[in-house]
Amino acid sequence: MEHNLSERKRQILKAVIDAHIACGEPVGSKLLAAGGQIALSSATIRNELAELTEMGYLLQPHTSAGRIPSEQGYRFYVDSLMESYDRTATEIRELNELLTQRTRQLDRIIDDAGRLISTLTNYPAIAVRSRPRSQTVRRFNLMLMDPYDFLLIMVISETNVVTKTVRSQFPLTEEELRAVEQVLNRVLVGKEPDQLTLSQMMELETAMGRLGSLMSPILKCIYEALRADNRSDLRVEGVDRFLEYPEFASVEKLRSMLEMLSNKQELLEIVEGAQGDDVNVYIGSENAADQSGDSTLIFKTITVDGRPIGAIGVIGPCRMDYSKVISTVEQLSRGIAGMIRAQRMLPDPGKKDPS
Amino acid sequence: MEHNLSERKRQILKAVIDAHIACGEPVGSKLLAAGGQIALSSATIRNELAELTEMGYLLQPHTSAGRIPSEQGYRFYVDSLMESYDRTATEIRELNELLTQRTRQLDRIIDDAGRLISTLTNYPAIAVRSRPRSQTVRRFNLMLMDPYDFLLIMVISETNVVTKTVRSQFPLTEEELRAVEQVLNRVLVGKEPDQLTLSQMMELETAMGRLGSLMSPILKCIYEALRADNRSDLRVEGVDRFLEYPEFASVEKLRSMLEMLSNKQELLEIVEGAQGDDVNVYIGSENAADQSGDSTLIFKTITVDGRPIGAIGVIGPCRMDYSKVISTVEQLSRGIAGMIRAQRMLPDPGKKDPS
DNA sequence: GATTAGCACTCCGATGGTTTGAGTGCTAAA
């Protein structure tokens, strides 16, 4: 970080950014002088502004306009200038209410969190549910429903159990099912789909004799349980909030925002690629998903027991209420993680689709 | 429907609407005369246009502009004038490819269908997953994981099995678990949450003696499995496609579209309220979700074995390529239903969230 | 030397008048 900024420059820079964040307009020397924050004449402030512009912290849309923060300016603000956000009593209450209200719908909690954070911050929000990368079945359990159908229950982790219905072409007895169950538990427990070769599969099938034909649908189910559904999932909430910010009040800007948000793949890569337990802040062109460089992306991974289970965040103009958003994202993701941990509930990474 | 339209008027009306759908501009008499479709001079056409305007089928944005179809005009077009859409060979191939490609991800098929239909029609799409209204557990099954945790498996239907993890405060034996299982199967099978009174619950709890304290978390799980997750779910795909239509090229129009799409509750009500196995077409103000009356909503319920399991549809300008959209929605929803039926796979109406 | 008042300058954006052209309605001729 550049620390060759005089205290006065820092003050002025902060005042400019605060004012710009608040009103969205370029801010001029007169406004700052009148604001009371800075006990200097507009002329002096002008000189400082000129220097800050020179140094790259501020931009001038055109000669006779005020200054707006540059990306570098925002960056410096976020890293060094910003004050921590004082949540109002009402906000704290709301946050808590919303966190506790949701206990019932834990499964959807990340989706809900997206909605929630969009409401709290008034920016469009993203909510990501991460899928675990690679896993194995810890235990198989079969359950006969009727002679032709049985339930294949796969315990993947304490908190992730996938159930599928398998249909047999001939009637099955309880004993036969137990036999299959045993084979599955003996051979397939702890195996990743990649580790299983064709020859092993064929072997398995012949070893089971008459029941061999069950193997193929079962393997398909296992594959699906472990793999196919492991796509991560990104949801966007509250796009319409873009409209509240004049910087997106042109169709062109809106287009680039909407296009960015529909490019879920890229967003996912960014979010899942980000490590660390901090709030990530990508300002302007730092946000690779947005070609236009006019938006800021803020998000935080939700981590439970060291495993990332998802992420929530916010997308808005570069002129974002950073301290509020950062603190909200931070608190909410912690809140969710804590809640999940406390209740020993992990959102289920795979839905069942019995087949 | 009004049938007091001369054949010539019908032709002209159709030509106007076709042209308007194609280009989006108001269409004038000259254009129609030049188009070759109609072998009349512009003056004659003008007279007919004036009459059609008088009758309410066409509108004039201002005195010296061409005509655009009114809602009544579109309605008449959809009901009587429109030709059925001839899908090109390429489109047919794509449709089939996409339908077969997806077999693996059946669980997500409706979400995928939304994306798909948005791509095919080039309009924003909605995808609804309906949740069954009320159901009961058909069978309980408990599975001991370790002395303190067991799996509560609830078979709700052949295709809907919900699994939750329950934690006990004291160690459990296999036999105790069997006992609980028996009680559950005897008392709670076939019971809707509404039918269960507090006194019955207390009775249950005391009847189980030492294991009574398990009842409360178990009941909570049951409630969640049957109820809490029964919300329907609506997804929107491809909002950015609005930008391709000049009628939404103003920020104001975009705002009203985005606001409509974020009001998922209302959309859901409309979609779930619509009965019948036909494609539903709500033109302009017929689409109650859109205050502005500038959009058309087209959707169709996906029905498998008489049960609606979801819906897919499209939202776009009133000037919509009705024949293409209607045929696409129709085909795709049938395709999906057929696929689900064929594979005996019903998307799971409830995800598990082990607790 | 730092700060401030004053002033000329720049440039965006709003305002308003003019022009252009597409499309109309009407009338008169075919």
Added chain:
DNA sequence: TTTAGCACTCAAACCATCGGAGTGCTAATC
């Protein structure tokens, strides 16, 4: 009944003007 012709209308594009906010620079002041 259809068509050609013409005067009329009105939105949209164009353009020139003007005001004002904000600047940079200079000279005066603390």
